[in-house]
Amino acid sequence: MRAPLRTWAWCQIRVPSPTTAPSSTMAEGSANHVISTPFRSSPAGTGRRTVAYDPRGSEERDMRCAVVGGGVLGMTLALRLRRDGHDVTLYEAAPELGGLASPWRIGEVTWDRHYHVTLLSDARTRAMYEAAGILDDEIRWVETKNGYYGPDGVIRPFSGPVDFLKLPGLSLLDKLRMGGTIVLGSRIRSGERMERRTVESWLRRWSGPSAFEAFWKPLLRAKLGDTYPRASAAFIWATIQRLFAARRSGLKKEMFGYVHGGYATVCAAFATAFEREGVELRLATPIGAIRRAEGGGLDITTAGPDGPATDHVDRVVVTTAAPIAARLCPDLLEGERRRLESVEYVGIVCASLLLDRSLSEHYLTYITDPETPFTAVVEMTAFIDPAEVDGKALVYLPKYTTADDPLMRASDDEVLDAFLPYLERMYPDLDRAQVVAARVSRVPKVFALPTLRYSETQPSIATSVPGLYLAGSANLPFATLNVDDTLSLVDQVLEVANLDAAPATSRTEP
Numbered sequence: 001m002r003a004p005l006r007t008w009a010w011c012q013i014r015v016p017s018p019t020t021a022p023s024s025t026m027a028e029g030s031a032n033h034v035i036s037t038p039f040r041s042s043p044a045g046t047g048r049r050t051v052a053y054d055p056r057g058s059e060e061r062d063m064r065c066a067v068v069g070g071g072v073l074g075m076t077l078a079l080r081l082r083r084d085g086h087d088v089t090l091y092e093a094a095p096e097l098g099g100l101a102s103p104w105r106i107g108e109v110t111w112d113r114h115y116h117v118t119l120l121s122d123a124r125t126r127a128m129y130e131a132a133g134i135l136d137d138e139i140r141w142v143e144t145k146n147g148y149y150g151p152d153g154v155i156r157p158f159s160g161p162v163d164f165l166k167l168p169g170l171s172l173l174d175k176l177r178m179g180g181t182i183v184l185g186s187r188i189r190s191g192e193r194m195e196r197r198t199v200e201s202w203l204r205r206w207s208g209p210s211a212f213e214a215f216w217k218p219l220l221r222a223k224l225g226d227t228y229p230r231a232s233a234a235f236i237w238a239t240i241q242r243l244f245a246a247r248r249s250g251l252k253k254e255m256f257g258y259v260h261g262g263y264a265t266v267c268a269a270f271a272t273a274f275e276r277e278g279v280e281l282r283l284a285t286p287i288g289a290i291r292r293a294e295g296g297g298l299d300i301t302t303a304g305p306d307g308p309a310t311d312h313v314d315r316v317v318v319t320t321a322a323p324i325a326a327r328l329c330p331d332l333l334e335g336e337r338r339r340l341e342s343v344e345y346v347g348i349v350c351a352s353l354l355l356d357r358s359l360s361e362h363y364l365t366y367i368t369d370p371e372t373p374f375t376a377v378v379e380m381t382a383f384i385d386p387a388e389v390d391g392k393a394l395v396y397l398p399k400y401t402t403a404d405d406p407l408m409r410a411s412d413d414e415v416l417d418a419f420l421p422y423l424e425r426m427y428p429d430l431d432r433a434q435v436v437a438a439r440v441s442r443v444p445k446v447f448a449l450p451t452l453r454y455s456e457t458q459p460s461i462a463t464s465v466p467g468l469y470l471a472g473s474a475n476l477p478f479a480t481l482n483v484d485d486t487l488s489l490v491d492q493v494l495e496v497a498n499l500d501a502a503p504a505t506s507r508t509e510p
């Protein structure tokens with residue numbers, strides 16, 4: 001008999017100390033940290049495996065599962081389902097894996113389409129790497145420095161409490177109140193409590209109006225664009241909780257990590273594991289519709305490179321944004337559809353620049369100047385080894401915004417024309433001729449905005465259609481945009497979908 005899923009659900013993995021981290025950065029008296037993670041650890045331990053892995057024997061591959069979306073959530077779910085003994089097909093609309101974390105080409109180099117860091121405390125992400133077969137010594141751990149660009153046009157260091165105390169334009173009282181606000185946020189245990197008021201009213205209450213206007217508001221705009229007035233305080237709570245995650249998991253200091261080669265390495269490792277272990281991968285195959293099939297199960301209509309086709313499966317997990325899922329699933333009840341369509345999303349326009357010079361030593365420069373059209377400068381090569389991108393400087397200029405922003409429809413050149421004069425203003429010795437290559441990513445729906453009391457109205461993972469499950473940031477009311485929180489959905493989906501039980505046709509669904 002198949003082992004019940006729960007026996008795998010909260011296995012503990014030993015998270016080794018980062019190979020390049022000094023031991024003084026770790027909790028005293030421990031070289032390793034045991035962190036609970038909802039990912040079943042790799043059966044063959046760390047390291048790339050070269051032999052086929054068949055955990056339960058072919059007779060137990062009784063459930064035909066489809067995963068829609070080949071982002072980190074879809075890839076991780078597909079591998080996990082396969083290792084739990086199911087027949088799995090992963091459908092991805094794009095020609096490559098990775099979704100928001102997919103790699104792309106900028107000029108002659110390949111790196112992530114959006115900037116990504118992994119925190120030392122991101123246990124699920126590290127378990128995901130391990131599951132895909134990535135060795136721990138392929139992860140580089142780095143301490144980064146940040147900057148702060150204020151309305152006075154000066155870039156200052158912003159990496160710790162001393163830099164914070166030196167910020168201009170804020171009184172000492174403002175700063176003390178802001179520090180107190182962060183400590184308070186770190187001590188609050190319940191996200192539900194924070195959902196009852198807007199993030200603006202909570203920050204004004206604890207930090208005061210001048211600190212809100214000068215500091216918090218620009219930072220909220222940087223992450224939420226013009227949607228910030230509708231966000232609940234759960235947003236800042238989740239952000240602060242993530243900042244304090246290292247301490248909670250016993251680490252003295254947080255560090256940032258990346259996999260050598262970026263997400264191209266991660267996606268390639270998944271593709272190899274899929275091939276070796278028998279996950280069917282269908283790239284460039286957008287799903288058109290998922291419908292109840294006569295006689296039970298679900299029919300998936302695809303529009304792949306070879307034309308439309310229909311596949312029959314027992315279970316489908318859709319990992320796209322909620323409004324897209326609503327469109328793909330015509331058999332949902334009207335109320336379910338309305339709920340999915342009403343989830344408000346924050347999108348992004350993000351320019352990647354390859355420069356033949358570095359801008360600064362700061363990985364992340366926060367921008368509080370309201371005129372600058374992008375919301376941060378992310379100099380990736382102040383974090384990753386420039387050798388990863390041919391010795392060049394890789395810089396991202398993100399603007400979190402909404403789907404109706406004209407920049408979503410602007411050409412790359414138009415976006416660069418809007419952004420680059422401001423970058424030159426920030427770094428006066430920068431010359432546009434130093435931009436070797438540039439590309440712009442536009443994603444209208446990146447993550448679900450946590451609005452007031454969002455958790456009370458969020459869509460559920462299970463649906464009224466037997467065997468159909470929907471999972472994504474719309475199911476994470478108390479999270480920030482990051483891979484680790486996204487991966488918390490893996491166990492939730494498996495639990496809700498009861499994937500170690502009988503096929504959908506014989507079960508009662510909500």
Ligand SMILES: Cc1cc2nc3c(=O)[nH]c(=O)nc-3n(C[C@H](O)[C@H](O)[C@H](O)COP(=O)(O)OP(=O)(O)OC[C@H]3O[C@@H](n4cnc5c(N)ncnc54)[C@H](O)[C@@H]3O)c2cc1C
Binds near residue numbers: 072099319320482
């Ligand atoms: C600018 C930026 C910076 C970030 N920085 C970090 C960071 O530093 N650290 C961190 O941990 N996280 C970071 N993240 C967040 C991280 O990228 C996401 O949490 C994660 O990638 C979400 O994965 P997902 O699989 O849930 O969704 P997605 O990646 O959106 O995957 C959904 C997939 O569904 C596919 N799809 C859509 N419609 C269809 C269809 N009809 N048929 C088939 N497939 C379809 C899409 O093509 C996509 O590949 C960042 C994100 C952004 C945008």
